[in-house]
Amino acid sequence: MIENSILQKESRYVWITWLLSWSGLIVMCSLYLTLPLNSLFSSEFDISVSRAALTSSLFSLCFACGCLVYGAIADKYGRKKVVLFGLICLAVFTCAAGWVHSFAWLLLLRGLQGLAASTFSPVVLAYIVSIFPQHRRVTAIGFVSTGFLMAGVVGQVAAGIISTQYNWHGLFLLFGSLYIVTAGLILIFLPNDSAQQPELNVYAYLKQIRAILIQxxxxxxxxxxxxxxxxxxxxxxxxxxxxxxSLYSLNVESILEIKIAGIAGMLLSPFAGKIAQKTNARFTLLLGLTVSIFSLVMMALWTALAGVILFSILFVAGIAISVPALVAIVGQLGLQRRGIAVSLYTFILFAGTAFAPYWAMQILSFSSGSPAFICNAILLLPALVAVLLIRIPKL
Incomplete structure (x- = not known):
């Protein structure tokens, strides 16, 4: 009887892990849905491509701002409640975006989508820590992080296929429906957390940012x-x-298949904890950044298609092990202010993505050939230098 009870509990944690991973994947897809659609929006709304890219940048900025406050709100009112509320709002805003025919309305709804989607990522990690037993937390966080990363490929591939076969309106309506289904699954199957702190002062919580920024x-x-x-x-x-x-002249379908191959590199994310256990989080982050920079340089130098595909997967693998390692470092450095330190990390992470479409256009205007990959490698160099300068106190 005891053994059966343990097996039931273990299988329940497995199911919750998969549900949270799926939720993370589908929610974070919303960030990437409009990245492949800039040319389409430019043509349909008669605007420049750079203005069309605002659909991604505005989402990222609103997402980043939401990440600053939802962690504290979730601590005050309950994490499951905040995640569920955010998913319902995301479903409504996403479905509404599928019916608009004005770029101004589309921009407004993309901003609201960002605010709604940001209820998930900063809250779910704290939820795992409060619900899961210690021996299952690292694995669960690794799987959820993999879902976050896979969204970068899945979202773009889905947008490319659906917008080509149907139209971009159908893309938003489909994802809006998926958010409704996911909200229902979370309502039914996700246990309520007991980490509510009604006495928490959200304003005082956010004031801790000043103390974080002097470290x-x-x-x-x-x-x-x-x-x-x-x-x-x-x-x-x-x-x-x-x-x-002209060197490759690949069609849209072939390019989508190459993007899908990048998922292989993302599968390394759950193993970042294993690498960190054998070494440390700082070494893991250095390893990931070095692999990504090296891969970008090789993509520029090795023009054979097989080489470009191989090193694009290795680049993604480097990012995949860097993300959880960086989260661990921020948590270690945050000490008693770990919660707000991680919230600020999430804000800055996604604030950076708001500039990504602009950086990509500037790099491509400078060079659309292999040197563009070198420019992206240079973008990562300050990160490598910063990691070398970080000093993590021994606990």
Whole structure:
């Protein structure tokens, strides 16, 4: 009987892990849905491509701002309640975006989508810590982080396929429906958390940011956060343009298949904890950044298609092990202010993605060939230097 009870509990944690991973994947897809649609929006709304890119940048900025406050709100009112409320709002705003025919309305709804989607990522990690037993937390966080990363490919691939086969309105309506279904699953299957703190003063919580910003090592970790995910977005923007050139002349379907191959690199994210256990989080982050920079340089030098595909996967693998390692470092450096330190990390991480479409356009205007990958590698160099300067106190 005891053994059966343990098995039931273990299988329940497995199911919750998969549900949270799916939720993380589908929610974070909303960030990437409009990245491949800039040319389409430019044509339909008769605007410049750079203005069309605001659909992604505004989402990222609103998402980043939401990440600053929802952690504290979730601590005050309950994490499951905040996640559920955010998913319902995200479903409504996403479905509404599928019916608009004005760029101004689309921009407004993308901003609201960002605010709604940001209820998930900063809250779910704290939820895992409060619900899961200690021996399952690292694995659960690794799987959820993998879902976050996979969204970068899945969101763009889904947008490319659906907008080509149907139209972009159908894309938003489909994802809005998926958010409704996901909200229902979370309502039914996710246990309520007991980490409510009704007495928590959200304003006082946010005032701790000042104390965080005077810590040199945390500031260095935020330099890494600012460029880490944005370089991921820039790489795929460059790759998409690069593979359409005369050297390869690949069609849309072939390019989508190459993007899907990048998922193989993301599967390393759950193993970042294993690497950190054998070494430390700082070494893991250095390893990930070095692999990503090296891969970008090789993508520029090795023009054979097989080489470009191989090193694009290795680039993604480097980012995949860097993200959880950086979260661990921020948590260690935050000490008693760990919660607000991680919230600020999430804000800066996604604030960086707001600039990614602009950086990609500037790099491609400078060079649409292999040197563009070198420019992206240079973008990551400050992160590598920052990690070398970080000093993590021994606990």
């Amino acid at each position: 040199k090592d945390l500031l260095l970790s935020y330099v890494v956060a600012f460029v880490l995910l944005s370089s991921f977005i820039v790489m795929y923007a460059i790759l998409n343009h690069y593979l359409q050139q």
